Amino acid sequence: MWYLLRKLGLLLLTAWAAITLNFLLPRLMPGTPADAAIAKLAQNGPVDPATRAAIEAQLGVPTGDAWSQYVQYLGNVSRLDFGVSYTFFPQSVSTLVMNALPWTLVMVGLVTIIAFVVGTLLGVLAAWKRGTWLDTLPTLGGTFTSAFPYFWTALLVVFFLGYQLKWFPTSGAYGLESTPNLSLAFISDVIGHAWLPALTILITSVGGWILGMRNNMINTLGDDYVTFAEANGLRSRTVAVKYAARNAILPNLTGFGLSLGGVVGGSLLVEQVFNYPGVGYLLYNAVTNQDFPLMQALFLMLTISMLLANFLVDLLYGLLDPRTRR
Amino acid sequence: MSLLEVNGLSVVYEPRGAEPTYAVRKASFSLERGEFVGLVGESGSGKSTLGFAVTRLAKAPARISEGTILFDGRDIASMEEEELRKQRRGGFAMVLQSGMNALNPVRSIRKHFGDIFAAHGHVPKTKRLARAYDLLEKVELPRTVLDRFPGELSGGMRQRVSIALALSLEPQLMVFDEPTTALDVLVQHAVMGTIRDLQKSENFTALLISHDLGIVLESTSRVMVMSEGVIVEDGTSQQILQAPQHQYTQMLLGHYADPRAEVVQVPGLVVRGSTISTTGHSSVVAAVSPERGETATGTPSAPARRRAGRPEASAIVVDGVTKVYPRPRRGQDAVTAVDGVSFTLEQGQSMALVGASGSGKSTLAKLVTGIERPTSGTIHFGEARVDTLRRKGLRGLRREVQMVFQDPYSALNPLHTVEYALMRPVLNYTGLHGGAARTRVLELLETVGLTPVEQFAAKLPHELSGGQRQRVVIARALACDPQVIIADEPVSMLDVSLRAGVLALLDDLRVTFGVSMLYITHDLLSARLVTDQIMVLNQGRVVESGLTAQVLRFPEDPYTMELLDAIPQPHRAGARR
Structure with a gap:
């Protein structure tokens, strides 16, 4: 119980620090967004004061002292109000994020979990059957595929599975002719469109989990408790799963937490290649168009989700490893 | 018929890309039922390798290259995995050197017992808890240990738990590989006492592997001495103590002395009597x-020279x-x-x-x-x-x-x-x-x-x-x-x-x-x-x-x-x- 409270306190503290930093950073930078816009206009000639006033009014110039701004900011954050996007004016930032988030969460999130589960299982198998083809194949294959760059894998997948074999559509999250609803037809359309990006992420990320798990497990297989369990005549499946793998997975959980936290950031390159309307795609747009409110909201969301994922992994650790519970 | 009969057993280490080395060469010996035998040797003598071989725990790159191990009349040297696994109940058990790490850190002691009972099914489900309590009592541990995790127990307690777990197999042969080496002197003394008592009361055959001839002679009735993969001496404890035949055994014995004696002497070290030695x-x-x-x-002048300008000798x-x-x-x-x-x-x-x-x-x-x-x-x-x-x-x-x-x-x-x-x-x-x-x-x-x-x-x-x-x-x-x-x-x-x-x-x-x-x-x-x-x-x-x-x-x-x-x-x- 104490463990839980301590971790929760730590989570709240770091979240507050992140939110505050997100408030401070833009204010510590020289100039305002209005200055940036005016500077752009100034390249074509002098900017008259009326235009300047109009731009400032449109983008909003902060009023009041820093403290009252901070209080107002905290209020806005708690209402998830991050202002209006420059690029997709007049849509609000929260609407944009809320539209993009589900696509990313479902597609990237599911694939991350699948990659972890599949990679871990293959790693356990490889270590347990060390030296056989069950070891060589996943280990060599994993090393090979994890060295592929995202975009290159994406191009291969698009070319062979999408263009030549025409098994799956090559871009977007759903077909142009279907409209979003909860019908079976639409959902299968979405799944069809998700195949290629998902496959790309899976191919490039599963190798790391295989190698990590295999190496950890080979270490634990050399541990005395595994030898002792064998000496006591436990079934080999029990020894492999409850003794060796159970201990080998612990260090991998931290990495899993980090990649889960990163899911919310989307998978920038993959979403870009497949025109997938997720958070990565949105982030790319925000950065290329200097859309400050959108960027700020996305970065904050990324930070917070990273913290949450780590918190969950900490709790999981507490459940799985009695040594951390004290 | 002897309980264990080892004939011409050799164990070879074959690491990849290196020359194979023989850790045990043509070892032959037998253990009678109820006997408590010691196996002594220095590090690298092959004693642990032999212990792992006779309990069939040797893993690659170690391999039994020749010889037979007759346990209760059956050759276990070439036995298949699953049959071997079943043999471990009522057969041969092993207590490892670093008992500290012999327990799975994420499983409670209760689950350790449960795993063994489940693997062999030799204790009916309703009696398992009572059996676990019984075993803990035998190794002088309180019942509350059952709900602890290994990390919450001291080194001595963990080693006692591993002994209890090995006992739960109802073995005929127990191999103890340096069971107390990692433990503190006083704890070591107590754990060895428990092992001796158990051997007498449960009447299993025991093989005690150790580098410490003192511990072995204290506990066992027969001692085998191993050096460079070969059993060089095999005799009763009294014979070994009073008339050691092999040079190596004599050397080992020579390094024991009672610190309470009036004059303590060990080969290679000067005699120290009751007064401070100034002669030797x-x-x-x-x-x-x-x-x-x-x-x-002959050259105290060099350090003296380097000492120049540094503080005087001080306490x-x-x-x-x-x-x-x-x-x-x-x-x-x-x-x-x-x-x-x-x-x-x-x-x-x-x-x-x-x-x-x-x-x-x-x-x-x-x-x-x-x-x-x-x-x-x-x-x-x-x-x-x-x-x-x-x-x-x-x-x-x-x-x-x-x-x-x-x-x-x-x-x-x-x-x-x-x-x-x-x-x-x-x-x-x-x-x-x-x-x-x-x-x-x-x-x-x-x-x-x-x-x-x-x-x-x-x-x-x-x-x-x-x-x-x-x-x-x-x-x-x-x-x-x-x-x-x-x-x-x-x-x-x-x-x-x-x-x-x-x-x-x-x-x-x-x-x-x-x-x-x-x-x-x-x-x-x-x-x-x-x-x-x-x-x-x-x-x-x-x-x-x-x-x-x-x-x-x-x-x-x-x-x-x-x-x-x-x-x-x-x-x-x-x-x-």
């Missing part, structure tokens, strides 16, 4: 390293020192590691600091070297107050006070040569450079008897034996001509045959160079051999101190007596049976 220095040098020739002793004065560590976790108490300790270590003196683990002896070493600061009390080294020194002062202190660490396998950086390891302190502390520094390094190697020096200088730690590594560690401590050497269990990781050499070297340094020594140990025999003064620590307090010979021969404190009683004694062979 030259004999020490000759005995330590005959290969080293006539150097080292370490510890006065009323207490060290309290803050409570490690919520709900636990603060730990008082050292409690009001005072002593004076005069220049050129050697003092032993003995006690069981947790008695505060290592903490005291940290305080004297300035690594930790005392909570209260003062430590003087000459003019300097060690407990308040800052960076520069500490640097000066380290030039005068050096450590020799317990584990020579981890005290040297495996990536650097011996020369590099010795060059660092020479460059840092002596102001020598280039050729002069190199000359000094070679001189140091000669002092510790690692000749030919040029060859040893170029070696990497893994190319050296444990004893040679410890000599390098000692040479490193000597590099800056310190006045005090603090040796923290310098021989506890070494084989018996190497111990005397290292101890004699330390003693020799004290005599030749006037280095004073604080010798930290749990081994009272070695304390008797190399020190004049002794302090016995129990839970941070000095319970007894004085002349080593006096204190060990006529102990007054019950704790000292307990420590003395815990020392395995070969001559007690059979006495406890």
